[in-house]
Each structure stands twice: as structure tokens, then as C-alpha cells.
Amino acid sequence: MTLFVKDGAPVIVQGMTGHQGMTHTARMLKAGTNIVGGVNPRKAGQTVDFTDAEGQVRAVPVYGTCAEAREATGAEASVVFVPPRFAKGAMVEAIEAGIPLIVVITEGVPVADTAYCVALAKRRGVRIVGPNCPGLATFGQSEDSKGTNLGIIPDGIVKRGPLGLVSKSGTLTYQLMGELSDIGFTAALGAGGDPIVGTTLLEAVQAYADDDATKAVVMIGEIGGSAEQEVADWARTHMTKPLVAYIAGFTAPEGKQMGHAGAIVSGGKGSAADKKEALEAVGIPVGRTPGQTARIMRDILTKRGII
Amino acid sequence: MDLYEYQGRQLFEEEGIPVPKGIYAMTPQEARKAADSIGYPCVIKGQAKIGHRGQAGAVKIAHDADEAEKLAAQILPMSVRGHKVNGVLLCEAAHIIHEYYVSISVDRTSRDYDVLATAAGGTEVEDIARQHPEYVKRLHIDPYKGFTLDDAKVMAEQIGFYHADNDQAAQILLKMWKVFSDSDATLVEINPLAKVGDPDDESSKSLCALDSKVSLDGNAAFRHDGWKRFADTAPADPLEERAQQHGLHYVRLKGQVGVIGNGAGLVMSSLDAVAGAAQDQGTDIKPANFLDIGGGASAEVMAECLSIVLDDPNVKDVFVNVYGGITSCQLVAEGILEALDKLNTTAPIIIRFDGNAAKEGLETLKAANRPNIIVESTMEQAAAAAARIAASMEGNGNTQEENR
Numbered sequence: 180m181t182l183f184v185k186d187g188a189p190v191i192v193q194g195m196t197g198h199q200g201m202t203h204t205a206r207m208l209k210a211g212t213n214i215v216g217g218v219n220p221r222k223a224g225q226t227v228d229f230t231d232a233e234g235q236v237r238a239v240p241v242y243g244t245c246a247e248a249r250e251a252t253g254a255e256a257s258v259v260f261v262p263p264r265f266a267k268g269a270m271v272e273a274i275e276a277g278i279p280l281i282v283v284i285t286e287g288v289p290v291a292d293t294a295y296c297v298a299l300a301k302r303r304g305v306r307i308v309g310p311n312c313p314g315l316a317t318f319g320q321s322e323d324s325k326g327t328n329l330g331i332i333p334d335g336i337v338k339r340g341p342l343g344l345v346s347k348s349g350t351l352t353y354q355l356m357g358e359l360s361d362i363g364f365t366a367a368l369g370a371g372g373d374p375i376v377g378t379t380l381l382e383a384v385q386a387y388a389d390d391d392a393t394k395a396v397v398m399i400g401e402i403g404g405s406a407e408q409e410v411a412d413w414a415r416t417h418m419t420k421p422l423v424a425y426i427a428g429f430t431a432p433e434g435k436q437m438g439h440a441g442a443i444v445s446g447g448k449g450s451a452a453d454k455k456e457a458l459e460a461v462g463i464p465v466g467r468t469p470g471q472t473a474r475i476m477r478d479i480l481t482k483r484g485i486i
Numbered sequence: 487m488d489l490y491e492y493q494g495r496q497l498f499e500e501e502g503i504p505v506p507k508g509i510y511a512m513t514p515q516e517a518r519k520a521a522d523s524i525g526y527p528c529v530i531k532g533q534a535k536i537g538h539r540g541q542a543g544a545v546k547i548a549h550d551a552d553e554a555e556k557l558a559a560q561i562l563p564m565s566v567r568g569h570k571v572n573g574v575l576l577c578e579a580a581h582i583i584h585e586y587y588v589s590i591s592v593d594r595t596s597r598d599y600d601v602l603a604t605a606a607g608g609t610e611v612e613d614i615a616r617q618h619p620e621y622v623k624r625l626h627i628d629p630y631k632g633f634t635l636d637d638a639k640v641m642a643e644q645i646g647f648y649h650a651d652n653d654q655a656a657q658i659l660l661k662m663w664k665v666f667s668d669s670d671a672t673l674v675e676i677n678p679l680a681k682v683g684d685p686d687d688e689s690s691k692s693l694c695a696l697d698s699k700v701s702l703d704g705n706a707a708f709r710h711d712g713w714k715r716f717a718d719t720a721p722a723d724p725l726e727e728r729a730q731q732h733g734l735h736y737v738r739l740k741g742q743v744g745v746i747g748n749g750a751g752l753v754m755s756s757l758d759a760v761a762g763a764a765q766d767q768g769t770d771i772k773p774a775n776f777l778d779i780g781g782g783a784s785a786e787v788m789a790e791c792l793s794i795v796l797d798d799p800n801v802k803d804v805f806v807n808v809y810g811g812i813t814s815c816q817l818v819a820e821g822i823l824e825a826l827d828k829l830n831t832t833a834p835i836i837i838r839f840d841g842n843a844a845k846e847g848l849e850t851l852k853a854a855n856r857p858n859i860i861v862e863s864t865m866e867q868a869a870a871a872a873a874r875i876a877a878s879m880e881g882n883g884n885t886q887e888e889n890r
Binding site for chain 2 (some may be wrong): 242409
């Protein structure tokens with residue numbers, strides 16, 4: 180299993196019939212994701228036509244609840260596109276339905292709602308990715324498999340390869356995927372830019388460390404919190420694969436939120452310089468720009484004979 | 487969103503956390519009246535969203551009405567380390583017998599809520615944590631289970647309140663939790679939580695919140711009427727306000743290169759790239775702003791962004807960095823051209839496109855044949871060009887006003 184989801188796993192979309200949901204359901208299906216249902220209590224019983232990766236029309240049924248969708252389809256993952264005020268309800272519903280992986284794209288979820296859902300998910304053995312993230316994309320493990328695209332990560336940037344990527348930022352994910360597109364990835368996971376997220380940078384790095392197909396890991400961090408330091412602490416004694424990092428926000432002033440809810444240096448804590456120092460202290464190189472980060476990774480892979 | 491002390495205090499009072507008698511005033515005359523009604527001596531506290539106000543001279547004690555008015559007149563126009571004083575809070579001066587520190591905050595690492603407390607208050611909690619870590623208790627509240635009076639009683643014991651204070655401390659902990667959860671706070675801090683009263687009269691002694699520090703979660707504003715009652719009366723940066731009206735996130739910095747990009751991470755990275763390139767070039771050029779156009783931006787949004795960035799008179803040139811995921815570089819290109827038509831600016835615009843419709847966008851820009859549009863193929867090259875051009879314009883004493 181590549182990073183938290185099997186190839187071809189059945190997937191439902193909460194908020195599928197909204198504008199974002201429709202756009203990205205169409206895109207995910209084209210990318211080869213096995214979307215088997217949507218959830219919207221007001222449109223239960225309807226179907227929505229999409230075109231799948233083979234160019235075939237697929238009538239995707241809409242269910243009233245996650246439990247009904249799970250019962251009817253055996254969904255193993257849900258992608259959440261609902262507005263912030265409904266995100267908690269959507270997450271709780273998916274957790275209660277026993278869907279093992281919930282990918283939350285929604286930006287602007289109150290931190291208390293996320294904290295509640297993450298605590299509940301932990302109790303039920305459910306994994307949340309996000310919120311406020313571009314999602315999770317895995318790249319097919321064999322010639323005839325396309326992998327699974329859960330969220331808004333554009334497909335077609337990269338192919339299957341030996342790299343794993345985890346990031347707090349969407350566009351920087353695409354940027355690094357673009358820089359290293361010739362080498363390829365096993366998966367890319369957007370951890371999200373909120374103060375509390377369901378899957379941390381560390382959990383993703385640990386999953387890549389355990390994944391045989393992943394030979395090296397790219398981590399993209401940013402100001403705020405100490406998720407990068409947690410990776411450094413763990414990697415010091417546990418990480419055997421090459422890990423290269425990039426941190427955004429060296430020029431961010433103290434006390435100003437830089438776009439993401441979690442991207443803030445406060446009380447002198449969470450600065451990019453501190454994160455860089457912590458990572459470099461345990462031998463994890465930190466690139467000055469995304470481009471340089473990619474070059475460092477390329478050099479390491481060449482030296483180790485991975486490419 | 488940080489609150490002023492008097493606003494946080496308001497939340498405490500509503501929940502029944504004991505606070506000293508206090509009145510907020512915005513003029514020296516109001517302060518005089520307020521001080522008279524509180525009685526003397528009276529503490530005058532400048533309201534600014536920053537700590538260590540006392541050390542900065544923004545907290546004073548008045549012994550009569552004339553002194554209260556005079557001190558308020560001194561404090562009101564002050565700034566504390568760049569944070570403007572927006573008013574004064576007049577409080578009755580309490581006799582402090584002992585000081586505790588208690589805060590509840592979001593713990594990003596353990597993904598729950600942290601209660602940080604010490605019975606050895608009176609100085610900086612960070613200093614105590616460094617010198618006597620055993621005195622500082624760090625306890626947790628489970629976001630799923632919540633927090634009850636029984637939990638609060640156990641916690642008060644663990645923190646080490648004096649036995650006589652335990653019951654009241656438990657009540658206050660529970661009420662702090664209510665403020666925290668009901669108001670969607672990310673921080674509720676009482677420093678000091680003081681034992682006040684007459685040292686010789688046991689019955690007069692009680693715990694009282696002598697200060698408040700509260701931060702609210704901006705993402706939860708939708709379920710609190712937008713926190714209209716806490717809206718800041720201080721004028722916001724006009725460009726930040728304008729960006730906000732368009733649903734854009736703009737932060738004004740102090741440099742010369744305007745920066746526009748899609749996605750918070752890429753924009754932060756672009757700022758760093760400009761500053762890094764300038765450093766390599768041996769200049770002190772810096773980014774002028776952070777501006778994220780968001781996902782799937784239209785031509786109109788892009789045009790508005792360029793107009794906002796160019797309204798900053800410090801801006802010499804603009805670096806536009808877009809990696810099209812949902813966002814189409816073609817639409818961004820159309821927006822840039824639209825804005826240039828409208829604004830009639832000659833400021834150089836350095837552009838780097840990649841991803842969705844990058845080829846189409848670059849062709850559109852090329853066809854428009856504008857002398858001030860410069861296209862670079864990588865983010866690093868574009869950042870370097872933007873830094874170099876800004877430096878050469880500054881070196882020539884060439885201001886943007888002259889350019890226009």
C-alpha cells in the first residue's frame with residue numbers, strides 16, 4: 180500500500196455537488212481515482228455524470244450520509260470539499276461511518292473543530308489528512324495503475340519514482356514536484372497549513388521511512404509551530420533514508436499571519452531560522468530555494484546510485 | 487486575532503471570573519472621571535496588544551484626579567514597541583498577597599489544549615520554566631472529552647495552589663475553559679492570577695485576574711457575529727484593508743519589490759528568494775509585501791492585486807510568481823495586461839509562470855509586447871532579476887512617482 184491508501188481504493192466525495200467538488204471530482208476521476216459516490220443529504224438518490232480516465236461516462240451516485248455511502252460502496256477514503264462551517268459535521272460523519280482515510284481540503288476550519296475531530300479520529304483508528312491542504316496523491320505502483328489522487332494536486336506533473344514528498348503548502352508541493360518530475364514520486368502528501376492537522380510532517384516522514392518503494396524524502400515546511408523540529412528529533416536516531424528539507428518564510432515578520440492560519444511566528448517561536456537550524460543540526464540539508472532543494476536531492480540520489 | 491486587555495477582561499467578567507473594578511477610557515477627561523468613580527490609588531494601564539507594558543512606562547499609579555488625568559494624557563499617545571496604545575484601563579489597585587500564572591492554549595504538537603500554570607508566579611513564566619522547570623506544570627485538556635469541575639479540582643491540586651485557594655482556583659480554571667471553548671479562543675492567559683485582600687483578614691482574601699491576554703481563532707469568526715464588538719478602532723493599513731475587502735491576504739513589509747503569487751507557501755518562498763538574491767547581489771533590497779491571489783484566481787482578481795501592490799509608494803518593481811495548479815496562468819496574464827491598461831504604470835513587472843496554461847499565458851504576454859514586462863523561466867532567475875532591477879532603480883534615485 181502506498182502511503183495510507185491502496186491503488187484503486189473506492190473513494191467518496193463529501194461536497195461533490197458543490198462547485199469545488201464538481202471540478203475536482205471530474206479531475207480526480209480523469210486522473211484514475213476510483214470515485215464511487217458523493218454525499219449530500221439534499222441530493223440523495225440522484226446521480227452525477229462524469230468522464231473517467233478511460234473516457235467512459237461514469238454515473239456517480241449521491242448518498243444522503245457517509246454511512247449509506249460506505250454501506251453501498253465500501254468506500255475506503257473520503258475527500259471533503261464542504262465549506263468551513265460544515266467541515267466538523269462532515270468529518271465526524273465520515274469518522275462515525277468508519278471510513279479509514281479522510282482527506283480535508285477545506286481552508287478556514289476553526290481549530291477547535293479540527294482538534295475535536297483529530298481526537299475522535301485517533302480513538303477510532305481513522306486517519307485525517309488536512310485540513311487546509313491540497314490532499315494526497317499516490318502514483319501507480321505498476322504500469323497499469325494510475326495511483327490515487329485525493330484532493331486538488333494536479334495530475335500529470337510527475338510519474339512514479341523513488342521520492343516521497345510531504346508539505347505544508349500546496350503550490351510549493353507542485354513546484355518541487357515540477358523540479359523533480361524526471362525522477363518521479365511514490366506519493367505527495369499535503370499536510371496542510373493549519374495549526375492542528377490530522378497527519379503531521381513527522382507521521383508522513385515515518386510512513387515514507389516504512390515504505391520500501393520510497394528511497395528518499397522531500398519535506399517542505401514553513402513558519403509556525405514546531406512540526407519540522409519534531410521531524411528533526413525523530414530523524415536523528417531513526418531515519419535511514421535521505422531527507423532533504425525546504426522551509427518557507429525567512430522574511431516573515433514576527434506576529435504576522437502569512438496566509439495560512441498556522442503560518443505565524445509568535446513569541447519568538449516558530450521562525451524559519453530555528454527550523455533550519457534544528458534540521459541541519461541532525462544532518463538534514465535545507466535548501467535556500469525550491470530549486471536549490473531539488474538540486475541537493477538530485478546530488479544525493481546520484482551519489483547513492485538511486486538515479 | 488489578539489484582544490486588548492480590557493476586551494479579554496470583558497469575556498472574563500461575562501463568565502464570572504473575578505476581576506478588579508475597572509473602566510476603559512479613551513481621553514484624559516474620561517480617565518479622570520473613571521478614576522474618580524474607582525477611587526485612589528488607581529492603576530492606569532495603557533491598552534496595547536503587546537506584553538511588558540509596565541516596563542515601557544505604559545502602566546502607572548494615580549493618587550488623585552489631577553494625576554490620573556495627567557498620566558492618561560502621557561500614556562494615550564504612546565506606542566509600546568510599535569504597538570499603538572488605543573485607550574487606558576483604569577483599575578482599582580489591589581493589595582497582592584501572592585501571584586499565580588495560568589494559561590490555556592492550543593498545543594500544536596500534542597494536538598490538544600495545554601494548561602500551563604505555576605504557583606510561583608510574579609515573574610516571567612518563561613524565566614521560571616528555565617530556572618525552576620519543576621515549578622511549572624504543563625497539563626492537557628482532551629478536545630474530545632472536554633473539561634469538567636471535577637477535572638478542574640484535580641488540576642488545581644496538581645498545579646499546587648495553596649490549600650485555601652483550591653476551590654476558587656478550580657472554579658476559575660473551569661471558567662477559563664468556558665471562555666476558551668465558548669469564544670473559540672486559541673489563548674486565554676491570566677498573569678497574574680493574584681491572591682488579593684487584607685493580609686491580616688483571612689476572610690477578605692480571594693483570587694482575582696489582574697490582567698488578561700486572549701487570542702481568538704479568526705477562522706471561527708463566522709459563528710461569533712464576526713466579533714464585531716472586538717473590531718479594532720485603530721485605523722488599519724489601507725492596502726491591507728483593501729485586499730481584505732477583495733478576500734485577499736496582503737501583508738505590507740518594508741522593502742521595494744512587490745510580490746504576488748498563488749498559494750501562501752509559494753508567496754513566502756518568493757519573498758525569501760528576493761531577499762536571498764539581493765543578499766547575493768550585495769544590496770539591501772527587500773520584498774515590499776506578501777500577496778496571495780489564492781487558488782483559481784480570475785483576471786479581475788489579478789488586476790486588483792497588481793493595483794494594490796503598486797499603490798505602495800515604496801514599490802519599484804513587481805515579481806509575479808505563479809505555479810498554476812487550479813489557477814490558470816493564461817487568466818493571470820490577462821489580468822496583468824488589464825491592470826497595466828488601467829493603471830498606466832511603467833514599473834517593471836517580472837513574471838515567472840509554470841504549470842497550468844503557462845505556455846498560453848506566456849504567449850499572451852509576448853503578443854502584448856509591453857516594454858515593462860520581463861519574463862524569466864525560473865523562480866530563482868525571476869527573483870534575482872526583480873532584486874537587481876529594484877536596486878538599479880533605487881540607485882538612480884528613480885522613484886515610482888517619476889515612473890508613472
